[in-house]
Amino acid sequence: MSTDHPPLSIDKTGNNGQEPAGAVLVCGGGVAGIQASLDLSAAGFRVYLVEQSPTIGGGMARLDKTFPTGDCATCIISPKLVECMRDHNIDVLTMADVVRLDGEAGNFRAEVKQRPRGVDAEKCTGCGDCWQACPVQNVPEATEPFIPGTPLNAEQTAWLDTLVDRYQGDPAPLIPLLQDINDEHGYLPRPMIEDLSARLEIPLAEILRVASFYNAFSLQPVGRHVIDVCLGTTCFVRGSGILLNRLEEVIGVPAGETDQEMRFTLRTVRCIGCCALAPAMRIDGVTFGKVKLDHVADILEQFE
Amino acid sequence: MSQPIRTEDDLKRLGQIGAAMLYPKRLKILIGSASCGIAAGARDVEAAATEAVEQLGLDATVSRTGCIGFCQREPLVDLVLPDGPRLSYGNMTAKRIRSLLEAYAQGKDLKPKTALCRRQSEEHLAADETHEYPISTNGLAEVPEASKLEFFRRQQRVILRNCGSIDPLVFEEAIARGAYRGALRALKQMTPDEVIEEVLQSGLRGRGGAGFPTGRKWGFARKSPSDVKYVICNADEGDPGAFMDRSVLEGDPHAVLEGMITAAYAIGASQGYIYVRSEYPLAVSTITHAIAQAEQHGLLGDDILGSGFSFRITVRRGAGAFVCGEETSLIASIEGHSGEPRSRPPYPAVEGLWGKPTVINNVKTLASIGPILSRGAQWYAAKGTEGNRGTTVFALVGAVKNTGLVEIPLGISLREMVFEIGGGMRGKRPIKAIQTGGPSGGCIPESMLDMPIDYDQLSQAGSMMGSGGMIVLDSGTCMVDLARFFLTFTADESCGKCAPCREGTKHMLRILTRICDGQGTEEDLALLERLAAAVQSASLCGLGSTAPNPVLTALRYFRDEFEAHIRDKKCPAGVCRNLITLEIDAETCTGCGQCVKVCPVDAIRGQRKEAHRIDPEPCTRCGACRNVCPVEAVVSR
Numbered sequence: 001m002s003t004d005h006p007p008l009s010i011d012k013t014g015n016n017g018q019e020p021a022g023a024v025l026v027c028g029g030g031v032a033g034i035q036a037s038l039d040l041s042a043a044g045f046r047v048y049l050v051e052q053s054p055t056i057g058g059g060m061a062r063l064d065k066t067f068p069t070g071d072c073a074t075c076i077i078s079p080k081l082v083e084c085m086r087d088h089n090i091d092v093l094t095m096a097d098v099v100r101l102d103g104e105a106g107n108f109r110a111e112v113k114q115r116p117r118g119v120d121a122e123k124c125t126g127c128g129d130c131w132q133a134c135p136v137q138n139v140p141e142a143t144e145p146f147i148p149g150t151p152l153n154a155e156q157t158a159w160l161d162t163l164v165d166r167y168q169g170d171p172a173p174l175i176p177l178l179q180d181i182n183d184e185h186g187y188l189p190r191p192m193i194e195d196l197s198a199r200l201e202i203p204l205a206e207i208l209r210v211a212s213f214y215n216a217f218s219l220q221p222v223g224r225h226v227i228d229v230c231l232g233t234t235c236f237v238r239g240s241g242i243l244l245n246r247l248e249e250v251i252g253v254p255a256g257e258t259d260q261e262m263r264f265t266l267r268t269v270r271c272i273g274c275c276a277l278a279p280a281m282r283i284d285g286v287t288f289g290k291v292k293l294d295h296v297a298d299i300l301e302q303f304e
Numbered sequence: 305m306s307q308p309i310r311t312e313d314d315l316k317r318l319g320q321i322g323a324a325m326l327y328p329k330r331l332k333i334l335i336g337s338a339s340c341g342i343a344a345g346a347r348d349v350e351a352a353a354t355e356a357v358e359q360l361g362l363d364a365t366v367s368r369t370g371c372i373g374f375c376q377r378e379p380l381v382d383l384v385l386p387d388g389p390r391l392s393y394g395n396m397t398a399k400r401i402r403s404l405l406e407a408y409a410q411g412k413d414l415k416p417k418t419a420l421c422r423r424q425s426e427e428h429l430a431a432d433e434t435h436e437y438p439i440s441t442n443g444l445a446e447v448p449e450a451s452k453l454e455f456f457r458r459q460q461r462v463i464l465r466n467c468g469s470i471d472p473l474v475f476e477e478a479i480a481r482g483a484y485r486g487a488l489r490a491l492k493q494m495t496p497d498e499v500i501e502e503v504l505q506s507g508l509r510g511r512g513g514a515g516f517p518t519g520r521k522w523g524f525a526r527k528s529p530s531d532v533k534y535v536i537c538n539a540d541e542g543d544p545g546a547f548m549d550r551s552v553l554e555g556d557p558h559a560v561l562e563g564m565i566t567a568a569y570a571i572g573a574s575q576g577y578i579y580v581r582s583e584y585p586l587a588v589s590t591i592t593h594a595i596a597q598a599e600q601h602g603l604l605g606d607d608i609l610g611s612g613f614s615f616r617i618t619v620r621r622g623a624g625a626f627v628c629g630e631e632t633s634l635i636a637s638i639e640g641h642s643g644e645p646r647s648r649p650p651y652p653a654v655e656g657l658w659g660k661p662t663v664i665n666n667v668k669t670l671a672s673i674g675p676i677l678s679r680g681a682q683w684y685a686a687k688g689t690e691g692n693r694g695t696t697v698f699a700l701v702g703a704v705k706n707t708g709l710v711e712i713p714l715g716i717s718l719r720e721m722v723f724e725i726g727g728g729m730r731g732k733r734p735i736k737a738i739q740t741g742g743p744s745g746g747c748i749p750e751s752m753l754d755m756p757i758d759y760d761q762l763s764q765a766g767s768m769m770g771s772g773g774m775i776v777l778d779s780g781t782c783m784v785d786l787a788r789f790f791l792t793f794t795a796d797e798s799c800g801k802c803a804p805c806r807e808g809t810k811h812m813l814r815i816l817t818r819i820c821d822g823q824g825t826e827e828d829l830a831l832l833e834r835l836a837a838a839v840q841s842a843s844l845c846g847l848g849s850t851a852p853n854p855v856l857t858a859l860r861y862f863r864d865e866f867e868a869h870i871r872d873k874k875c876p877a878g879v880c881r882n883l884i885t886l887e888i889d890a891e892t893c894t895g896c897g898q899c900v901k902v903c904p905v906d907a908i909r910g911q912r913k914e915a916h917r918i919d920p921e922p923c924t925r926c927g928a929c930r931n932v933c934p935v936e937a938v939v940s941r
Contacts, residue, residue: 070800171658172640179582179621213642213799215624216582232544233739233775234701236789239931246928249904270626270793272583273547274340275701276375276708285585287343293902293928 023048025110027098030058034080041089049084049092050112056092057081148194159184160192164199174202174210178217186226187218222265223258225303227251228282232271240279244268246293247281250300264300308602310610312488315479318601319431322480326426326470327435329386331364331408333357333401336380336468338371338554339586340547344378345397352398353381356405364405370555372468374455375701375708377420380468383408388440390423391447413443421450429465430482430675454724455706460687462695463511463548463671464711467555472590475597478558484603486677487562491569491611496526499570503673505681507693512538512629512666513744513770514846515759521663524653525571528661533573535564535615536657536664538634539580539587542626543742544793545773548697548709549667553580553587556671557594561617563670565603566677568615571663576617579634582624592619626743626797629771630845631656631664633799644801645845668697668772689715692758696769702739702776705730712757719753722776733778737861741770743790743797744850746857747783766857768850782879783862784869788816790854798847805848808839812855820880824870833859878940881925885941888929890915892937899929899938 024040026033029051037047049056060066061081063073084090093114100111119130152160163180167173177200181192188211197204211217229244244266248254251264258265274280277289288299309315335341335350350366357364372380377394381401384390391414393404400418407414422444426435450456461467470477490499504519525533537560541549553560564576580587595617598604606614620638627633628643635657637643656662672694676684685693692714701707704726712721718738722728729735737747746767748755755761759769777786795809812835818824836852843849859866868874875883888899888908895913907923910916918929918938930938 070806172638174640175623175637176620179623210640210642213625217623231793233742233773233789234545236544237702237775237777237781237786239927242927242931245926246902246904269583269624270542270797271544271547272339273541273550274343275545275547275699276340276378277343278701280343287339289343293932294898 022046025050025098025108025112028058029053029056029092029094031060031077031080033058034077034084037084037090038080038087041087045089047087047090048110048112049090050096050098051092051094052097054095054117056084056094148191148198150191150194152191152195156192157195160195160199164196174200174207175214178207178211182217186222187220189221190219220258221262223262225263225284226265226267228267228269228272229255230270230272230274230278230280230282231268232273232275232278234275235271235278235280238278240281243279243281243291243293243296246296250296264303306600308610309484309488310602312485315484315488318476319480322474322476322478323435325474326477326480327384327437328365331362331386332384333364333366333405334369334382334384334390335366336370336372336378336382337368338551339584340371340375341378341380342586346379348398349379349381349396349401353401353405356402360405360409362405362409367471368473369470370467370472371551371709373464373709374420374706376706380420383414385437385440387438388444389437389447390426391444392420392422392450393418394420416444416447419447421453421456422447423450426469426481427465428481429462430485430678432679433482454727455708455710458716458720458725459711460695460713461711462675462684462687463552463559463668463697464709465556465675466559467551467709470556472555472557473593475558475594475601478556482678483558483674484562486674487565487569487603488609490566490677491609491613496570496572499566499677500526502677502681503570506676506684507681507688507691508669508672508676508684509692509694509759510666511668511672511696511772513741513768515769518665518669521653521665522567522570524651525573525661525663528654530661532575532658532660533568533571534657534660534662535568535571535573535576536634536638536662537564537576537578537667537670538629538631538664539578539584539667540622540629540634541581541584541667541771542629542797543744543771543773545701545739545742545775546699546771548699548772550581550584550587551709552667552671552697553584553591557591558598559671559674560591560667561594561598561603563665563673564617565608565615566673567663567665567670569608569611569613571661573663574614574616576615577620577638577657578617579620579622579628579638582621588619588621595619625799626793627799627845627847630847632845634664635662642799644799645847647844666771687713689756689758691760696772698757698772698774700726700774700776702774703730703733703735703778703780704728704776714758715756717754717756718748721757721774722753726776729776729778731778733780735776736779736781737777737783739767739775739777739786739854740773741768741850741853742773743793744768744846744853745770745773746853747777747786747861748857749861766853766860768853780877780879782820782875782877783858783865784816784819784875785877785879787855787858788813788820791816791851794847794851798851802842802844802848804839804842805844805851808835808843809848809851811835812839812852816855819866819869820875821882822869822873822880824866826870828870829859829863829866875940881927884925885920886918886923886925886927886930887939887941888916888918889937889939890917892935894935894937896934898932898934902928902932904928 023046025048026037027050037049040047060073060077066073096112096114099113102109193207251259253259255266255268280289333353335346337346353366379396381396382392466481500522508518509515539549625643628637630645632645633643652662688694695711695713697711700710706727735750737749739747748765762769791813795813798805800806815828815832836856840852868876878884893915900908905922907919
């Protein structure tokens with residue numbers, strides 16, 4: 001296909017007092033491409049939105065929620081889809097590829113090849129009857145097998161082998177496996193969970209979702225010693241907040257972080273059930289009760 | 305595998321072996337070795353005791369037991385005398401146990417003045433038997449009897465029947481005290497419907513917090529047609545300040561297994577899960593050990609007790625998410641997903657784990673089942689009051705003299721709890737309120753102390769039974785600050801699935817923080833109430849719908865404190881940093897200088913042995929000096 005436009009005037013200092021002219025070609029009809037097209041159209045440009053798949057929407061249309069707000073993905077993208085299709089300034093070219101691009105900034109000439117759809121888009125009302133009638137249905141697209149980024153060494157592979165074997169026959173082995181890995185290493189090393197993803201055939205995204213949901217898992221390496229300060233109610237009433245402040249001061253990092261020498265990781269925990277010993281903290285599993293602020297330095301000295 | 309248990313005679317035979325271990329014909333040194341005991345130093349005491357026994361050539365056994373209940377005095381050690389009573393000693397150290405055992409070896413008196421109490425008999429509750437200790441003559445009569453101590457006098461131990469009396473790792477000891485009698489009766493003599501009827505008649509309500517009748521829950525699950533059903537024990541005890549589930553799992557794991565086996569038989573389940581917090585490593589290992597023992601003795605696996613019924617139990621560790629105590633979240637977590645709740649109905653009893661009918665019961669509920677079936681529903685229903693039958697466990701902590709695990713029949717008053725069992729207030733400050741139910745509960749003011757403790761009364765007062773945390777607060781606690789503390793907790797633990805809870809708790813927290821910082825306005829209180837109502841009614845699960853309770857009860861009973869923060873910019877309890885100044889009372893100060901050492905900004909000046917002074921300019925009011933002061937000389941204005 002081919003359409004001619006006067007060259008677009010580009011002035012890096014501003015719009016030079018001129019009205020926008022020419023057309024912009026946007027490659028890719030995901031949410032970024034759609035939003036770019038809408039913004040350009042609003043700024044007065046003619047837009048060609050080129051998308052290689054049969055529909056625009058991209059990855060976001062397949063998502064349930066967006067991070068970190070947990071907003072509904074469909075609710076974000078659906079209005080934009082509709083708007084994009086209605087906009088007279090935007091030409092949506094689906095099943096199309098950019099095959100050639102000449103020129104320079106401000107004056108490009110693009111050649112776009114649109115593959116046949118087999119349906120006359122002008123006449124189609126979108127009734128869906130052909131879809132129903134088609135005898136070849138639900139042919140799944142072959143997904144690309146997941147290949148872990150960093151392969152494990154022989155020792156790690158053997159360790160993971162025995163671990164996975166232990167949960168043979170367990171209908172939901174993911175969380176126990178992650179717990180064992182976290183217990184062994186203090187955190188979840190990325191190569192391990194990538195390998196686990198391939199073994200269990202659970203998408204990496206799902207594993208990361210589970211791993212980031214629970215407090216017990218850490219995706220970052222932890223220090224040689226882990227301090228858990230109890231912030232249960234009794235400990236709180238008896239001053240564990242002050243205790244935490246003191247530890248932050250002595251170690252030099254806020255709660256949830258590890259110092260530079262990797263000596264201590266300072267964390268908080270919701271009640272370790274030793275309320276009679278409030279305020280309490282636990283270092284490497286050993287509980288210290290009725291901790292006084294002037295004992296903090298002495299206690300930490302025991303851990304190198 | 306040992307000979308599987310089939311009949312009552314088998315149980316009796318094992319029980320005799322256990323009784324010989326419980327009451328040996330020589331000295332028995334019993335070390336309270338639950339998590340809290342270990343934290344207080346029980347392992348050192350045990351090592352010292354073992355060493356002393358060896359060196360002194362004593363004919364004695366050193367044995368571990370679960371939580372004896374008197375947390376205040378940990379580490380606890382009991383001496384079971386071969387010719388006398390069982391003596392309890394508190395605040396034990398390696399040195400003290402050594403000198404105690406030396407005294408025993410030399411035939412001297414056993415320092416009766418330092419003993420906490422003595423026991424003349426042991427009730428084997430589930431077996432309906434009593435073991436009498438011999439009456440001793442050598443000067444032990446002056447040790448008070450446990451049943452006469454104010455801490456124990458009002459207690460009735462059903463759930464905690466064996467905690468602190470048996471070695472949780474020794475199967476025969478549990479049997480000797482009546483474990484699995486109830487399960488045997490249920491599986492061999494009763495139909496599942498009869499079991500459910502018995503539990504229904506006992507009036508037992510779920511001890512997890514909401515108090516749904518256990519028998520009805522089982523009935524729903526039984527009626528739901530399915531080839532596969534599940535029983536889950538909810539041991540994800542996340543409420544800060546509650547640790548009784550841990551104590552039961554650590555001290556008497558077979559009580560929980562017996563309850564699960566009975567529940568499984570009643571509803572027709574073949575697989576069980578115990579979902580236990582990973583913060584409780586000792587509970588995990590103890591219950592895992594108990595499951596292996598039960599399998600060995602034919603109490604789990606195929607053809608249990610020769611009844612043809614099969615049931616297996618798997619332990620699942622929690623992964624540190626408070627919301628997983630909510631049943632649908634817990635199910636999602638066992639299924640291997642992030643623990644987010646779903647809307648109910650359908651209830652788990654109809655559609656639960658992997659879409660199959662599932663009964664989820666709390667540890668305390670399940671631990672009550674054994675005695676109900678061995679002693680009968682009528683026996684159990686005689687405890688407590690109308691509509692609130694039986695006993696429940698509270699973790700009594702905070703500003704009282706006696707803290708620890710307390711099991712009481714429902715219906716006794718809060719005042720009795722604090723001033724009889726708790727022994728009154730510790731320190732000079734008067735009582736201000738009682739917090740029950742953790743972050744889902746609320747604060748009950750001093751004026752309502754005569755209220756009986758039961759499900760309905762507590763929820764009418766705006767609080768709830770919850771998992772049984774009971775924290776006694778004195779006048780040094782700021783209610784606004786406490787409400788903020790709970791909101792920090794719930795806002796942090798909200799799973800984020802539904803907007804009312806995710807956003808609502810965050811905004812309520814923001815308002816409370818504003819008030820604590822002295823930036824609150826008059827409109828904030830009304831806004832807080834409106835938000836609370838929205839969060840309460842629109843949240844998806846129990847976490848959200850109960851999250852406003854601490855705020856609402858604080859507003860209901862302590863509104864003047866909020867107003868003082870807003871109007872006068874004062875914190876009456878002297879807690880909120882921005883609204884106070886710290887001073888040292890020159891009269892009380894002994895000049896020990898401890899505060900100087902901990903002050904992070906060097907704001908304290910003074911000569912040794914003379915009254916010190918705080919310079920208000922650099923002082924950040926962190927409270928560190930108040931925390932270390934041995935004579936409470938640091939006061940806030």
